[in-house]
Amino acid sequence: LYHNRFVRWYVNLFMKLALTRPGKWFLSNFTARLDPIVYRLTGGRLNSTGVILFPVLALTTTGRKSGKKRTVQLAYVAFDDSAYLVASNFGKDHHPAWMHNIEADPRVSAQIRGDHYELTAEKLTDAEKAVVWDRLVAEVPNFDLYEQRSGRSLRVFRLPMPGIEETRVRTGSQPRPA
Template sequence: MRLSGERLVQKVSATRAFARIAPHVVPALDRAVHRLTRGKVLLSARMLPGVVLTATGARSGLPRRTPLACVPEKEGGWLLVGSNFGRPGHPAWTGNLLKNPEAEVSWRGRDIPVRARLLTGEERALAWRAALEFWPPYAAYQARVAREIRLFRLERR
């Protein structure tokens, strides 16, 4: 049953309607639940693994907390996909990481200092394949936008 439920979630998350609604609902719910559970629970992590990224704002210089789906890597780091739910612009958190790559993630209730690196070339191509294998709807998001979706690798500092 889980597999068919997972396929249904993937199908719904690849729709344009989801892309319009989710960016307003999912992060707000995740922030609230994450705060109430002292970093132990992310609702969206019921579908995909997730982190709460704390990065320094590119313009404001202030800490910005963003709940994000992630692809955990065997080496202990994470891939972050700047899909923005298949909407046209890059999500703000990607600009923050480009300017200030030193950040922190909350992962399973622990705060972990990380360094973000924008992936390019063959390294990006390999990571993109891994991301698509992990969550196929990323292909629908990329198909809807002209921009290349940014991929970051977060490594523990």
């Protein structure tokens, strides 16, 4: 997936950082708040760490209590004309707010680079999650570790997005096929 030696090193560094207590705090309290702003301002080309490590989208939900629009930046895995989101919350023992917002109102918007989508999120059943889990972990290995560390079953959501695989290639979210 990553052909540049520096980028591979950088990805490995952040994956290891995310597994430490200080790293989890930094990522969930600092970068998670700043990333959507930087992502929006740069048209999806950068985030607060400077390099986008995984394909990401900016997900906007409606707050279940406040009714206000809430935007978070999330890694996604694209296949079968869908973007899959994992409610990992960096391996914390509680679910992320965006997940509760989707469960209250599945209508969301997503931004991938400069492309905007209005979508309806679908929560996968345990059986559906079992079918796709290995593929999700193959692309974002920390998902498996987050599930183990959190002590909870991570919920998975699907955003139906016909052509998402082509969007990832066109926007540079992943290397072009050789």
